[in-house]
């Protein structure tokens with residue numbers, strides 16, 4: 001019998017912000033139960049700025065309980081600032097950059113994420129959602145904009161790799177299955193293959209991974225950063241050049257938009 005731990009609530013003064021990467025984001029949780037050990041950049045930053053007391057604390061997320069109220073205030077202001085009309089649907093808000101909107105084992109965060117996407121869509125804007133969890137089937141429902149983009153972050157198909165490096169995240173087959181479900185219902189989908197491991201971290205076949213998600217519309221491929229193990233791999237540059245060539249060729253074959 002599994003025991004569900006109730007999520008701890010926090011409040012924030014603001015929610016939507018423009019990231020250093022140039023797009024608007026919503027992070028309505030602090031921490032992430034997926035506990036990635038690549039390491040996770042968001043975890044490193046949380047530690048540096050006093051928002052996490054360590055790995056165990058990070059893996060027990062806190063929910064921003066006033067997120068819907070903040071959105072009600074901020075969405076009209078954002079639309080006014082951007083000059084986005086009521087029926088504009090080309091402007092996307094990203095969920096999430098410093099946490100995961102559909103993290104495994106936290107139903108309150110899952111429910112809040114759906115509520116947030118619904119509110120953003122009701123305001124005439126679309127969402128770009130990236131997860132290492134399970135994308136809910138509800139996202140295919142009538143409350144959600146057909147131009148929402150749904151994505152999974154995936155760097156392997158091997159469950160031993162997942163247990164070592166993304167211990168709390170969803171199994172790969174479930175992640176892909178949930179994305180496929182939304183793709184089959186006409187939603188734009190993407191795969192984020194980063195951080196892809198060097199062979200001294202984990203040896204695998206990039207072609208098998210790309211082929212497993214070959215139904216997506218777009219794909220991003222990137223290397224393994226912030227790790228001395230990856231930096232020490234002697235043929236790192238040549239390795240990533242070779243993997244990039246394989247990814248590009250497969251993207252051409254499957255008509256996938258490719259970014260690196």
Ligand code: SF4
Pocket residue numbers: 032033034035036040041042043097098099100132
């Ligand atoms: S899923 Fe993302 S935010 Fe969560 S621990 Fe992993 S890298 Fe960090």
